[in-house]
Amino acid sequence: MNKLKTVLMLFVCGSPITGLAETTAIYKCETSGAVEFSQQPCADNPQILHLNVITPRDDKRHSGEQNSINPKPSADSNTIDSYIKMTALKKQLGEHQNKIETYKSQMQKQLSMFNNSFDLQANNLAGAKQSVAIAEQIIATISKFDVLIKNQQMSIDRVTQQIKNLEKTKKSDNANQTGNENIDGFIRKEQLHREIKAASSKVITLSNELKEETLKLEQRMDYQGTSEADTTFHLALSKRIDALSTHYGLLIEIENKKLNRLKDQVIYLP
DSSP: OHHHHHHHHHHHHHSOSOEEEEEEEEEEEEETTEEEEESSOOSSSOEEEEEEEEEEOOHHHHHHHHHHHSOOOOHHHHHHHHHHHHHHHHHHHHHHHHHHHHHHHHHHHHHHHHHHHHHTSOSSHHHHHHHHHHHHHHHHHHHHHHHHHHHHHHHHHHHHHHHHHHHHHHHHTGGGOOHHHHHHHHHHHHHHHHHHHHHHHHHHHHHHHHHHHHHHHHHHTOOOOOSHHHHHHHHHHHHHHHHHHHHHHHHHHHHHHHHHHHHHHHHHOO
8 A cells, every 4th residue: 555655646746747637536544553545445434535647648739739838929929020120220220320420520520620720821831831731631531530431331231231131021021011001111211202302412412512612722723833832832732622522522422322222221111
């Protein structure tokens, strides 16, 4: 009987819950002061115990129930996951764009200071030499910010590609779109078209400004002096025109890249 007791205790208490519970009756008897357990009545007044015995489940059934506990991701969960990823990517995109705007502002501030200093130089040899030095500082400043801005552009291109990949996935699910999602897509396209128009206008404005500023400097070079001061100042103006071209070339490149990204977003919108 003690052996049966041990087996029962191990079976009932130690078995993993991997099957179905069934109720069975066990008799507890006390004989000569010793407690025994049996599946048959073992004394005049046995105590009946009702135990839940675990029986193994069918593998297929068990597999089905496990699947119900851990279901496959639903279409809604995929949509939420896509939304979270898109939000994070757009945040990164905005951060890189803000850095570019910050660099543009810092560059413009420094260039304005150098240009003002250039225009205040005395009309003599010393002033002409100083003008050359200032023009070289302008070129160095533009080169420094060119590197910083292009690094951000590379990051923007990487994030934009990830966004395009997500947009492609959304576009392939067009058949499952609701009316609200279609409306959201239409509103976003209208917003993108406005941004495209603004960026295109900005490119035209920058191109016109470049022409105007270059013309002003070229007019100052029309004076054909023969002194060393005149020749040196002519060199300074030439360097400043080169710097001006590089500066506006960088600004126009920024807007053109922005323009291309906006056009791509329109194409890949679902």
